[in-house]
Amino acid sequence: MRYKSTLSQLYPPVAYQVNGEQFLAQCEIDGNAFERLQQSAIDVLNVIEPETSRVMLADWERVCGIKSDSTKSYVSRVKQVIVRLNAIGGLSIPYFKRLAESIGYQIEIKEFSHLKNDLPDAGDVPIQNSPREQLGYMWRVTVLNGDDGIVRFRAGQSCAGERLTDFGDRIIEEFFRDLKPAHTYCYFAYR
Structure with missing residues (x-):
């Protein structure tokens, strides 16, 4: 008017x-x-910033090489874009910690070494039947403040074939799977 x-x-x-x-x-x-x-x-x-881009967030995702997933919340999609934009490069533990902090996570990273006889505990799921040499390319990310999203199997609500207990924070786990070195295995622990 x-x-x-x-x-x-x-x-x-x-x-x-x-x-x-x-x-x-x-x-x-x-x-x-x-x-x-x-x-x-x-x-x-x-649109200049991902946080305020609203309907144009899909363009940010396209530019960053992220597949748009409208089932995720807007906030988690923005976080994923910001992580990708901040991911200039690096393979050091401080680099990954800073990157996780930039999206609001506090983490600890433990690298294992078969040369120092510093290996994961026998009860850790990923090491079962792994050759000793491969254990040196494994690292554990302990998420201190993440949402472990525990979902338990419930009769009448769950379906056959589902796990009895499932957990994990998809945002931080997808972030690490995308950016970790290809020859390594990364698993997660939650506090």
Whole structure:
């Protein structure tokens, strides 16, 4: 409505009937077009950052090489984009810790070494039937403040073939699976 009144004051009152019905209707139509143009400009300006991009978040995901998944919440999709943007590169433990902190996680990373006889505990699931040499390429990420999302099997609610207990924080786990060195195995523990 602010554009309608501004437009009506721009025309000279000598040449136009500024209080006329058709003149004011035309000013309203043109003013509505300017309102839409203004809102479009604000939307484009908001796309500069993933947090405010809303409907254009799919473009951020495309640029970052992330498959759009509309089943995820908007916040988790934004976090995934931010992680990918912050992932300049690196393989050190401090690098991964900083990256996890940038999306709100506090983690500890433990690298194992078969040369130092520093191996995972025998009860850890991933090491069963693993050759000793491969254990040196394994690391554990302990998530200190994640949502372990424990889901237990319940009669009448669960289906045959589902695990009795399933847990994990998909955001941090997908983040590590995407960025970890390809020859390593990474597993997660939650506190």
